[in-house]
Amino acid sequence: MILDLPRFVTSERVYWNELQALLDRLRLEPNWHMSIAEIERLHYLYERCSADLVRLDTFATEPQLRAYVESLVSRAYAEIHETRARAGKIRWGAFIAAFPRAFRRHLGAFRLAVGLTVAGCAFGWFAIRVDPDAKAVLMPFPGLMGSPAKRVAQEESAGNAKTDPLRGHKASFSAQLMTHNIQVTVTALAAGVTWGVGTIILLFYNGVILGAVSADYVGAGYGQFLAGWLLPHGAIEIPAILLGGQGGLVLASALIGWGERATRAERLRAVAHDLLAIALGAAAMLVWAGIVEAFVSQYHQPLLPYSLKIAFGILEMAALTIFLWRVGRT
């Protein structure tokens, strides 16, 4: 049997046009609050068009007509079967609480990120203590190549406004730090898509650099300088990178899905909001860390006493811990 196409089109076109008009309105007004009657009508039109598509598939072979009805059905399907709530107005309170909640939901991944970084730290520490010449390989950054004693002397003598090496560059230095650190954190999160391998390497390498720098300065007797230099910004920056790593490991876990019965798409959908909250939270932390690094961390004794800088770093860390552990709990 072949469908009487012209009669079919003439009788059904009125419903197709009505559905198209409804879908166009939904596209133009995403927050349109439909009444029950309108929802019922949309559902009826969707079912009618679906039935038309089946009839066209079975009894007719008119490609353009089929494509037209198919596109209506596909658009209506997205509206009818969407069970996730529509994004309404942003509620800042809920938005801010979503970050610590997401962090707490995936504590295991955060612990693993910390463990990987600590393992890297231990490796970097022992590598530098055993072979100080490995410095050039482990931390190939010009600022860290020289001897700690020379650097401390230089930094402490540059403690007044006239000799300030960052004079006239503080804001741009801060911007550079923010953008670079956000890139590193986003990469740590995004690298989770390599089934976690990229994130693991990045976290471990970050730890290696941290451990190597610590071994270099603590070994030379400048532990206080190191703490005063790193803590003000590092108290926020290092956890932010760990959070990026946590996001990467959550992503990897959703991709791999060990022992889970849900499909990969369902697993990824389940963690998408948490990943978003973690990424935005870490980015906000890094904006703060960039400002502190440019305007506080680069100034040392006698201009800024180390004890003050260390106390500032400890306070930041305590505030961050309270925020991550307490905010958003019911």
Added chain:
Amino acid sequence: MTPTRASSLRIETPEGVVFSLRLASPVLRALAWGVDALVLVAAATMIEEGTRVFALLGADWATALTAVLYFAASIAYAMIFEWFWRGQTLGKRMFGLRVVDAQGLRLRPAQVVLRNLLRAVDFLPAAYLVGVTACLVSRKGQRLGDLAANTVVLRESKLVEPDVEQIAPAKYNSLAAFPHLAARLRSRVDPEAVRIAVTALALRDGYDPPARVELFGELAGYFRALVGFPEEAVEGLTDEQYVRSAVRAIYGK
């Protein structure tokens, strides 16, 4: 022509209705990305010009603002456009592409952000090598960002309202005057051949004249071989008119 199944995403609704969405090719996606890259270059120039005003506060502040704004623009450009334009950036709109949920549902903000954040990995080591490779390997043409966000990029087809006149113009059909022969034709014809004939009729103005004559000659030969209509029904009909009349007779007009 309908898209081949290899290049389309088939979705089966709970009602048992199957529809397909045409997936975008990596080439079109690369072209759209090229347009978006040009938009970002233009944005960078505008940001640089715009922040010159802040040089009054000091060159340092102007440089910092330029760096931060450019960084924000490069990350947020695709996210903002894809959210407000329902899965399209300027480049995607130009090439008729759209990002959608891989299950055919509405795109969510988290999906938009995630697929764009993961460009950091897709871009590696340069020029989207990882992303393009993933696209070519993936069954649904997904780069790693799409895979993680559970999205696909589609090639939109324009909504063209069905033209009844095109399917069966309101003219006398000499073949329909023999309903028993038309019914025999309907029962013997291969639906695939009808589909080809309908497509050929719809696109007839786009063919070169010799190709058009040859194509309709072959189609008319096929229909003539199925059922022989009396001489008075086919007298004076060209091959193309014969094919049109046969299709109308098959569809009952």
